[in-house]
Amino acid sequence: MGVTCVSQMPVTEGKSVQQTVEILTRKLELLGAEKQGTFGVDCETYHTAPSTMGNQGQAAKLMYVMHNSEYPLSCFALFENGPCLIADANFDVLMVKLKGFFQNAKGNKIESRGTRYQYCDFLVKIGTVTMGPSARGISVEVEYCPCVIASDCWNLLMEFMQSFMGSHTPGIPSVFSNKHDSIYSPADTMVQYMELFNKIRKQQQVPVAGIR
Amino acid sequence: MAEGVLSAGINLEAFAQAIAAIQALRSSVTRVFDCLKDGKRNKETLEGREKGFVSSFQESLHSVSRDLGELERLSNLVGKPSENHPLHNSGLLSLDPVQDKTPLYSQLLQAYKWSNKLQYHAGLASGLLNQQSLKRSANQMGMSAKRRPKAQPTTLVLPPQYVDDVISRIDRMFPEMSIHLSRPNGTSAMLMVTLGKVLKVIVVMRSLFIDRTIVKGYHENVYTEEGKLDIWSKSNYQVFQKVTDHATTALLHYQLPQMPDVVVRSFMTWLRSYIKLFQAPCQRCGKFLQDGLPPTWRDFRTLEAFHDTCRQ
Numbered sequence A: 001m002g003v004t005c006v007s008q009m010p011v012t013e014g015k016s017v018q019q020t021v022e023i024l025t026r027k028l029e030l031l032g033a034e035k036q037g038t039f040g041v042d043c044e045t046y047h048t049a050p051s052t053m054g055n056q057g058q059a060a061k062l063m064y065v066m067h068n069s070e071y072p073l074s075c076f077a078l079f080e081n082g083p084c085l086i087a088d089a090n091f092d093v094l095m096v097k098l099k100g101f102f103q104n105a106k107g108n109k110i111e112s113r114g115t116r117y118q119y120c121d122f123l124v125k126i127g128t129v130t131m132g133p134s135a136r137g138i139s140v141e142v143e144y145c146p147c148v149i150a151s152d153c154w155n156l157l158m159e160f161m162q163s164f165m166g167s168h169t170p171g172i173p174s175v176f177s178n179k180h181d182s183i184y185s186p187a188d189t190m191v192q193y194m195e196l197f198n199k200i201r202k203q204q205q206v207p208v209a210g211i212r
Numbered sequence B: 001m002a003e004g005v006l007s008a009g010i011n012l013e014a015f016a017q018a019i020a021a022i023q024a025l026r027s028s029v030t031r032v033f034d035c036l037k038d039g040k041r042n043k044e045t046l047e048g049r050e051k052g053f054v055s056s057f058q059e060s061l062h063s064v065s066r067d068l069g070e071l072e073r074l075s076n077l078v079g080k081p082s083e084n085h086p087l088h089n090s091g092l093l094s095l096d097p098v099q100d101k102t103p104l105y106s107q108l109l110q111a112y113k114w115s116n117k118l119q120y121h122a123g124l125a126s127g128l129l130n131q132q133s134l135k136r137s138a139n140q141m142g143m144s145a146k147r148r149p150k151a152q153p154t155t156l157v158l159p160p161q162y163v164d165d166v167i168s169r170i171d172r173m174f175p176e177m178s179i180h181l182s183r184p185n186g187t188s189a190m191l192m193v194t195l196g197k198v199l200k201v202i203v204v205m206r207s208l209f210i211d212r213t214i215v216k217g218y219h220e221n222v223y224t225e226e227g228k229l230d231i232w233s234k235s236n237y238q239v240f241q242k243v244t245d246h247a248t249t250a251l252l253h254y255q256l257p258q259m260p261d262v263v264v265r266s267f268m269t270w271l272r273s274y275i276k277l278f279q280a281p282c283q284r285c286g287k288f289l290q291d292g293l294p295p296t297w298r299d300f301r302t303l304e305a306f307h308d309t310c311r312q
């Protein structure tokens, strides 16, 4: 597990999501990156059930239950700004049992699926973000596998992203700034995906043309 | 094989008798002390008591000297145990009767002779090369050939304590570098060097000479399934494979046979410059990446970072 940056690539004007993904992957392949299968990250939203709320003024808390194909045996449960729990994959079954406390926000499932590329010690995952039937955007995940300290390799990571994302290279992710020189963990990647999904949910829906 | 050894020079029968004789001697000695401990008890008159004590004491002393004599006689029959072999336990290989199939002993002798010869010639060569040296560190040109002490193969047999001292001094020199020394295979030391949270290096030593080094990522496994240091498998990451190559080059560069401790210290100083492996841009092209790799080369003199292809 190396240091990872997750960001959004805007859809090129006049192009579909699919076409923009193709342009991006072609750039990667020209650089010398090799295709290495597919990947997927999904996220379900849960509300705390009203019956469990003690104080009346308290706002319902949101919990996100996420999966990442890179960690097929794990399930991630995150609160916004809160702790991240890493559990076994059958955590989903437990969530069904906890119906009384956490209710699944139906139709709120959001996921990103796409192709995984390797270039030297970098892993790049270009995904189409979908919510229900509609494509909502493009996610770009870049991981530098040999390094475990986010601040050590940020400049290097940025230089690499510039080589195929150009002016759309993101700024330093907010999770990096809280890490100082502690070791980067898979949970930090999931927090970035959660933030990206929340951002995309709020954005205008792009035309449905040409999904997948 | 064991049977062959015994039947060759030692009489098994005499062995058994000798052991019995030792047992007899021990029990007669015990009797002497029992007799002394019991003293002059259980006799009617004072005179009778004294007499009885002296006679039983005499008797038991006699049996001690008889048993001792017997043991001495038998020990001559048993024969001397084999002397400590000059090659220590490896000398026992010469006792292997299946010479034709496993000529280990003669091969061992050959190898020993060869390594001695090699050591001697290497010493001579190093003396000659030092005269011609262009390296600043090896500037001994003032020394005449006659005055130079003849190279001895002593650096290979430094006491482990000395090696420990040199390593622990280096360990204290660099706070961001921790060195763990272990000796899993006898006298040769192995070092596990951890540099910050950047990388780990396995260093295989022979005395104070570095034989082999492997660089791996900070989060990579450096142990085998049996929990030993894994000195064979390489890193999964191209960047550390490249640094391993450069570290091997550095081992060849930092050579000073007469002062192995200086070599180890110079190598570690050079290695420490990788603390900024992911943070330092190339000193020539100013970039972080070239073909997906950061500047993996460190200049031996200035310790500046360069891409492999940017160094001169």
Ligand SMILES: [Zn+2]
Pocket: B282, B283, B284, B285, B286, B287, B290, B306, B307, B310
């Ligand atoms: Zn360069």
